[in-house]
Amino acid sequence: MADPAVEMRGVSHRYTSDPVLRDIDLTIEQGEVFGFLGHNGAGKTTAVNILTTLLVPSAGTARVCGYDVVADRRKVTECIGYLPSDVRLYDHMTATENLEFFAKLSGVSDPRKAAAGTLDYLGSSDLGPLRMSTFSTGMRQRIGIAQAIVHQPRVLFLDEPTSGLDPTGVRQLRETISRLNGELGMTVFMNTHLLSEVARVCSTIGVLNHGELIYKDSMAKTTERFPNEASLEDIYERMESRPA
Amino acid sequence: MTRVIATQLLLTLRRQRTFLALLVTLLVMTALAGLIGWISHRTIFKVYDQAVLLLAKTGSPAPPNPFDTRPTLALLSNMVIYIPLIGALMALVLGHLSLADDESSGIGRMIFSRRVSRRNYVAGKMLGATTALAAIMAASLVVSVVSLLIVNGAILSAADLGRLVLFYLLSLTYLMAFALVGMVSVLLTRRRSMALLLALGVWLVLTFAIPQFTSGLRPTASLNPITDPVSTSQTFFDVTARARPLSVSEQYKEASTRILEIGTAESVSATTLRILPTGGLVLVLAALTVLLVDRHDYSRSSAHE
Numbered sequence: 001m002a003d004p005a006v007e008m009r010g011v012s013h014r015y016t017s018d019p020v021l022r023d024i025d026l027t028i029e030q031g032e033v034f035g036f037l038g039h040n041g042a043g044k045t046t047a048v049n050i051l052t053t054l055l056v057p058s059a060g061t062a063r064v065c066g067y068d069v070v071a072d073r074r075k076v077t078e079c080i081g082y083l084p085s086d087v088r089l090y091d092h093m094t095a096t097e098n099l100e101f102f103a104k105l106s107g108v109s110d111p112r113k114a115a116a117g118t119l120d121y122l123g124s125s126d127l128g129p130l131r132m133s134t135f136s137t138g139m140r141q142r143i144g145i146a147q148a149i150v151h152q153p154r155v156l157f158l159d160e161p162t163s164g165l166d167p168t169g170v171r172q173l174r175e176t177i178s179r180l181n182g183e184l185g186m187t188v189f190m191n192t193h194l195l196s197e198v199a200r201v202c203s204t205i206g207v208l209n210h211g212e213l214i215y216k217d218s219m220a221k222t223t224e225r226f227p228n229e230a231s232l233e234d235i236y237e238r239m240e241s242r243p244a
Numbered sequence: 245m246t247r248v249i250a251t252q253l254l255l256t257l258r259r260q261r262t263f264l265a266l267l268v269t270l271l272v273m274t275a276l277a278g279l280i281g282w283i284s285h286r287t288i289f290k291v292y293d294q295a296v297l298l299l300a301k302t303g304s305p306a307p308p309n310p311f312d313t314r315p316t317l318a319l320l321s322n323m324v325i326y327i328p329l330i331g332a333l334m335a336l337v338l339g340h341l342s343l344a345d346d347e348s349s350g351i352g353r354m355i356f357s358r359r360v361s362r363r364n365y366v367a368g369k370m371l372g373a374t375t376a377l378a379a380i381m382a383a384s385l386v387v388s389v390v391s392l393l394i395v396n397g398a399i400l401s402a403a404d405l406g407r408l409v410l411f412y413l414l415s416l417t418y419l420m421a422f423a424l425v426g427m428v429s430v431l432l433t434r435r436r437s438m439a440l441l442l443a444l445g446v447w448l449v450l451t452f453a454i455p456q457f458t459s460g461l462r463p464t465a466s467l468n469p470i471t472d473p474v475s476t477s478q479t480f481f482d483v484t485a486r487a488r489p490l491s492v493s494e495q496y497k498e499a500s501t502r503i504l505e506i507g508t509a510e511s512v513s514a515t516t517l518r519i520l521p522t523g524g525l526v527l528v529l530a531a532l533t534v535l536l537v538d539r540h541d542y543s544r545s546s547a548h549e
Contacts, residue, residue, distance in 0.1 A: 049543040052353075053357060078359055080357065082353070084354065086350065087350070089349075092259040102354065104248040106358050
């Protein structure tokens with residue numbers, strides 16, 4: 001049986017005295033689109049920072065694609081793509097130059113071809129020769145996703161990918177995520193506040209409340225479990241209001 | 245990976261207006277150094293010629309022109325002032341720009357989620373900064389040679405060219421120290437503006453405050469290559485005179501004047517000793533940069549939860 005895409009066992013983290021993550025146990029199978037929900041300060045970004053090897057957890061172990069994020073950092077970085085929130089790339093470089101740079105950092109054998117192919121796949125070839133400084137938020141986000149997938153990772157981490165996007169941008173992002181998952185088989189781990197998008201795109205959801213994972217299940221079972229709720233927002237509020 | 249990081253830095257610098265403006269200023273100043281040297285040289289010769297005419301009228305013999313023996317490279321003496329002023333400022337901005345984008349815009353997070361090690365990253369940044377400064381020094385060398393060619397109407401001798409190359413190599417080392425100050429300041433502060441202010445503060449202290457103190461508070465010391473302070477029995481001046489070897493800026497200027505043969509002659513070992521503080525400072529700052537990048541928390545380079 002294949003290794004889970006993401007596996008966290010007893011992961012805790014603290015920046016100062018207060019813990020940001022508390023004893024998280026989470027498994028995400030390959031091919032899933034996972035929506036990680038939680039209020040501001042719940043610890044979602046910290047969890048992604050640990051899974052993308054940027055942060056060493058204070059306790060517990062985390063594995064991505066079967067590799068430990070601390071002991072096998074290099075192996076983990078080879079199989080992940082990451083788009084932070086509020087993405088900004090090198091303003092003085094063109095979109096293509098940025099993509100080639102990140103492709104080279106990932107050890108892609110033909111960075112030029114990879115950059116052109118990725119832009120073409122996302123329908124953004126027209127942005128390639130333009131400098132990033134001239135881009136709108138939506139355009140930056142498209143190139144941000146392109147840099148995250150230019151080396152064709154197995155697991156894609158998106159941190160608040162819809163922030164700052166207009167409704168058209170949100171729709172395009174939703175379509176992109178569905179395509180990456182459906183056509184390329186990428187596992188997607190998405191931190192978000194936009195619950196309506198989670199309902200449309202994600203196959204599984206998890207809810208983080210003050211550093212604790214209070215809920216995790218498939219979208220199908222979630223809607224089954226909360227049959228009387230009118231929308232995902234209601235389910236989310238009900239889960240968060242439950243005592244931890 | 246090191247080469248990839250270095251190439252990206254060079255590409256970005258090439259397109260930074262602030263950096264380009266400082267580069268052009270330095271090159272213009274290099275050409276001006278030759279021009280100013282030539283004008284003062286011509287003025288002195290005119291005065292000498294007039295003195296010879298006056299002496300001839302009175303029937304007195306004219307002494308030989310003392311400036312005939314002046315070294316060829318003396319025309320570029322102002323470069324010894326421009327490098328610590330404009331050159332160091334440019335290096336500071338270069339060092340700042342090398343890391344500031346990655347820090348303030350969160351690009352560092354994307355870089356370190358790739359298979360890039362911290363050591364590769366910092367080595368790439370240092371390689372890129374050194375290459376950029378070396379290219380600038382090479383351009384300044386070419387401008388100097390052309391200026392001297394135009395002013396003197398003759399090609400530089402191999403010995404003079406060697407001295408000029410040596411001067412620019414020393415300048416490259418000196419500027420690298422300031423590029424590293426620019427990098428370290430970015431790693432020590434969270435805000436980009438504070439980083440630049442801190443770096444400028446260090447530049448001011450190294451270029452003006454310490455030379456002023458270590459040369460017995462003589463007002464022109466920070467601008468001109470200086471001779472040893474006047475001998476004095478006062479303890480304060482004794483202390484400042486003894487602290488002079490620690491003044492990197494002063495030691496650079498003095499070593500440069502010796503290399504260009506415009507200062508009082510001294511042994512090669514004495515000049516080498518003057519270069520040591522600059523070399524030492526570069527090594528210390530490089531080690532500090534590596535240490536800070538190693539320990540830096542790139543996950544917090546933008547807002548985190």
